[in-house]
Amino acid sequence: MKRLSPTAYFLIVVMMVMVVFFVTSLGYANIRVKLMPLLMSGSAIVLGLIALIQDVRSGSKASMPTDEEGDVIEDADKLATPLSAYFKAFGWLAVLIAAIYILGFAVGILIWVPVYMWRQGIRLWKGVLTAVVTVGVFYAAFTMALQVQIYSGKLFEWMSWRF
Amino acid sequence: METIPALLEALRNMFQPTVFLAVLGGTIISLIMGVIPVVSGALMVIIFLPFLFGADPIVAMPFLCALLAASGVGGAVTSVLTGIPGDNNNAPTAIDGFAMTRKGQAGRALGLALGAGILAALLGVGISILIIPLMAPILMSFKTVEMFLIIVMALLFLSVLTQGSRIKGLFSAVVGLTLACIGFQESSAIQRLTFGNLYLYDGIEMSTVLMGVLAVPTLVELAAEGLPIAPLGAVAAGKLSELLKGMKELFTKHLWVWFRGTVIGYAVGIAPALGSATAVWIAYAQAKQGSKKPEEFGQGSPEAIVASEGARGVCNPGDLLTTLVFGIPGCSIMVVLLAAFLMMGVVPGPTLVLDHTALSFQMILTMALSVILGAAICFATAPLLVKITQVPPEYLFAVLMPLIILGAYVTREYSLDIVVVGLISILGLCIKRFGFSAPATILGFVMGRLFETYLVRSLDLRGPLFFLSSPIAIVLTALIVLSVVWGPVKSLLGRMRGGKPAMAGGAK
Numbered sequence: 010m011k012r013l014s015p016t017a018y019f020l021i022v023v024m025m026v027m028v029v030f031f032v033t034s035l036g037y038a039n040i041r042v043k044l045m046p047l048l049m050s051g052s053a054i055v056l057g058l059i060a061l062i063q064d065v066r067s068g069s070k071a072s073m074p075t076d077e078e079g080d081v082i083e084d085a086d087k088l089a090t091p092l093s094a095y096f097k098a099f100g101w102l103a104v105l106i107a108a109i110y111i112l113g114f115a116v117g118i119l120i121w122v123p124v125y126m127w128r129q130g131i132r133l134w135k136g137v138l139t140a141v142v143t144v145g146v147f148y149a150a151f152t153m154a155l156q157v158q159i160y161s162g163k164l165f166e167w168m169s170w171r172f
Numbered sequence: 173m174e175t176i177p178a179l180l181e182a183l184r185n186m187f188q189p190t191v192f193l194a195v196l197g198g199t200i201i202s203l204i205m206g207v208i209p210v211v212s213g214a215l216m217v218i219i220f221l222p223f224l225f226g227a228d229p230i231v232a233m234p235f236l237c238a239l240l241a242a243s244g245v246g247g248a249v250t251s252v253l254t255g256i257p258g259d260n261n262n263a264p265t266a267i268d269g270f271a272m273t274r275k276g277q278a279g280r281a282l283g284l285a286l287g288a289g290i291l292a293a294l295l296g297v298g299i300s301i302l303i304i305p306l307m308a309p310i311l312m313s314f315k316t317v318e319m320f321l322i323i324v325m326a327l328l329f330l331s332v333l334t335q336g337s338r339i340k341g342l343f344s345a346v347v348g349l350t351l352a353c354i355g356f357q358e359s360s361a362i363q364r365l366t367f368g369n370l371y372l373y374d375g376i377e378m379s380t381v382l383m384g385v386l387a388v389p390t391l392v393e394l395a396a397e398g399l400p401i402a403p404l405g406a407v408a409a410g411k412l413s414e415l416l417k418g419m420k421e422l423f424t425k426h427l428w429v430w431f432r433g434t435v436i437g438y439a440v441g442i443a444p445a446l447g448s449a450t451a452v453w454i455a456y457a458q459a460k461q462g463s464k465k466p467e468e469f470g471q472g473s474p475e476a477i478v479a480s481e482g483a484r485g486v487c488n489p490g491d492l493l494t495t496l497v498f499g500i501p502g503c504s505i506m507v508v509l510l511a512a513f514l515m516m517g518v519v520p521g522p523t524l525v526l527d528h529t530a531l532s533f534q535m536i537l538t539m540a541l542s543v544i545l546g547a548a549i550c551f552a553t554a555p556l557l558v559k560i561t562q563v564p565p566e567y568l569f570a571v572l573m574p575l576i577i578l579g580a581y582v583t584r585e586y587s588l589d590i591v592v593v594g595l596i597s598i599l600g601l602c603i604k605r606f607g608f609s610a611p612a613t614i615l616g617f618v619m620g621r622l623f624e625t626y627l628v629r630s631l632d633l634r635g636p637l638f639f640l641s642s643p644i645a646i647v648l649t650a651l652i653v654l655s656v657v658w659g660p661v662k663s664l665l666g667r668m669r670g671g672k673p674a675m676a677g678g679a680k
Contacts, residue, residue, distance in 0.1 A: 016606040023347060030350060030365055042362050045624040049350040056343040063339065092605075094396035098569070099601065102392060105573055106594040110587065114578060122570045129566040136570070143571050147578060157582055160590070 015092075017064045024057040101125055113162030115144050175529070179301065182533035185230065186541060194231045195538055198238030199545045203246040213243030217512055229516045233531070234538040236512055237492070241293065241539040242546035244448075244484055248285040249550055252477075253278060254568070255390045261448040261487070263386060263611055264456040264480035270390075271472030281477060283418020284426070286547050288478045291422075292434045292485030293543040299438060300489045300536050317638045320626035321648035322440075323619050326450045327612070328655050329457040338659055341609045347599075348613040351376055352620020359628065371588045376596070379583045381617050383576045384596025389604040391576070392597070395569040415551060426478040429459050437483030441490025448487035449618055453611055455483035489539050496532050 013021075027050040034046035105125075108117035122143060123136030151157040185191060205216055216239045247262040248269070255270030257263040265285055272281035314322075327345045354365045355375025366372035422430060433455035440451035459479035460469045469476050495506045513519070518531075580593040603610050630638040639649045 019602045019606055020343075027347075027350065030353075033365060033367070037362070037364065039360060039362070041628050042357055042360055042364060044628065045357075045620075046350065046353040046364055049346055049353060053343060053346040053350055056339055056346060060337070060339045060343055063337070090393070090396050094398075095392060095601065095605065098392045098395035099597070101395070101569070102388065102573060102597065103594060106577065106590055109574070109577055110590050114574065114581075118574045122574070126566055126570050131564075131566055139567065139570055143574060147574075151578070151582065158585070159578070160581055160585070160587055163587070 020057050020061045027053040111164050114159045178529035181530040185534050194235040195238045198235040199242040199542045202239045202242035213240040237535050237538040238542035241542035245546035252281045261452050261484045268473045268476035279414025280418040283415035284477045285481045287419035287422045288481035289485035290547045292482040296486035296489035297540040300493045316629045317645045320630050323623050341612050344609040345612040345616040348616025349620045352617050380580045380593045383580045384593050385600035385610050387576050388597035389600045394565045429475045430478045430482040433479035433482035434486040437486040438490045441487035442494050451483045451487045452480040455479045
């Protein structure tokens with residue numbers, strides 16, 4: 010059996026979500042309400058299936074970059090950045106999102122920026138300085154000048170409610 | 173009021189010291205904030221609205237117009253230098269402009285983008301002034317059915333943007349359209365696809381999708397590669413001489429592509445409820461279809477920059493004209509501007525143009541002045557701006573990523589938007605990595621609500637054969653069918669002539 014490419018896995022996941030949307034939409038009583046989600050999720054399933062079949066039929070070359078005529082560019086595989094590097098970078102983003110969601114923008118950025126930069130080989134003081142300047146600019150621009158309340162984080166919300 | 177006296181009065185008003193200072197101030201603020209990737213023209217207008225309550229409309233309205241007009245200029249600079257679109261309508265420039273920056277051609281790309289934008293804005297203003305008295309009957313012929321077909325056409329054209337596979341392009345657009353269905357349906361107020369989750373009742377926020385699908389993948393890719401945005405030669409490429417070379421190239425090589433882009437941009441701009449975000453992609457797709465080097469699109473094509481920036485520059489005056497004449501905003505930016513006008517006691521519509529012709533002209537002329545001032549400032553400071561490209565990716569990732577998350581949050585201040593931008597980033601990364609079309613997903617999402625509204629209304633008013641209900645509709649339907657069958661027919665003809673097959677499978 011052929012091994013599925015990452016593109017195929019992506020298509021399968023999206024199609025599964027679209028199937029859920031399609032089935033859910035069938036339950037709406039009014040045709041005006043369900044027309045658009047049915048039409049779109051149905052089209053996504055059909056188009057996804059066609060793309061999946063094309064992907065499986067073209068085998069391992071399916072996920073490779075292609076030129077305008079649809080031909081695979083062989084050298085691109087050697088030049089491409091490894092997937093693990095993307096996972097690593099996305100992991101840092103996930104940590105930042107978690108830090109901001111729990112600790113808020115000010116504290117989250119003050120912790121995340123120096124740690125991230127230090128792990129990338131930049132001196133700690135430069136990371137701390139970057140973090141302080143970033144938070145300072147955000148505070149001056151949004152809180153002071155524009156009167157936008159910057160999110161303070163779930164932890165502080167909980168603490169202010171608890172104490 | 174007569175056209176010529178009104179125009180002269182508008183010019184006189186525009187160069188009054190207070191008004192001119194307001195325009196200059198709006199331009200400078202817009203450039204500074206517009207260079208920040210997440211701050212769009214609409215966001216700037218929203219941000220400054222509270223400061224303008226009680227201000228004289230003669231000063232406040234040009235200030236707002238200057239904010240909007242110069243944001244496109246600042247956005248073009250950001251798009252070229254960082255690959256993050258300053259606004260929705262800079263997205264094509266972000267793709268090809270940034271690709272040129274990475275090749276060390278930042279100055280050339282900036283020269284092309286700024287030149288195309290300024291010229292187009294001036295052309296748009298000129299045409300708007302000329303056609304104010306003539307446009308009503310033309311616009312009135314575009315009703316629900318025609319508007320729906322124009323949206324379908326825009327989405328189909330976008331599918332050609334996907335390298336290698338139209339199916340992937342269409343799939344991307346349909347995913348965007350499906351995401352737009354989440355939340356309350358406007359006409360019935362019934363919530364859909366929310367699964368009882370309160371957060372989803374308001375739908376997914378536009379800025380969240382824009383950040384997740386376009387901005388985050390760009391930065392993640394930069395961080396993953398660990399290389400500076402551009403090679404070391406990029407700073408030299410940002411010299412004024414390089415910018416001027418880029419501008420010269422616009423006149424010597426790409427004037428026809430630019431002109432076609434502006435024609436599309438203006439036509440879409442004056443059509444109600446489509447806006448510049450649609451115009452730039454139609455112009456981009458059209459330029460690609462007509463190009464001798466379509467393979468360069470997405471990889472740093474000067475034609476792509478010229479066509480999309482031309483469409484963007486010319487679109488705003490047209491869009492503003494429709495907003496002023498009919499009170500129908502062409503895009504989200506104009507919706508905000510319309511709201512701002514109403515809050516200041518100025519009611520757009522035919523009466524505004526008839527009773528206050530000079531004020532209408534003044535607002536359109538302000539856009540031209542602001543773009544000229546903005547471009548002059550950008551040209552003067554470009555060598556400094558280009559230095560952004562030499563910043564190590566670690567610094568960019570560390571500073572811009574929190575800003576992107578903040579940008580997704582401030583629009584409606586929902587804490588869950590912070591998490592959702594991360595989830596949408598996964599989708600965006602997969603779209604980018606596996607050769608799907610991020611612009612098609614975004615356009616599908618942006619146009620989703622309108623698509624549905626026009627579709628339902630068309631069915632109600634004209635029945636299932638609504639697409640054959642008027643001569644304009646028939647022409648548009650024919651164009652849609654042609655764009656669908658053209659690709660397969662072209663490849664079939666190629667095969668019959670003994671050319672290589674168009675489907676994937678061969679290898680270089």
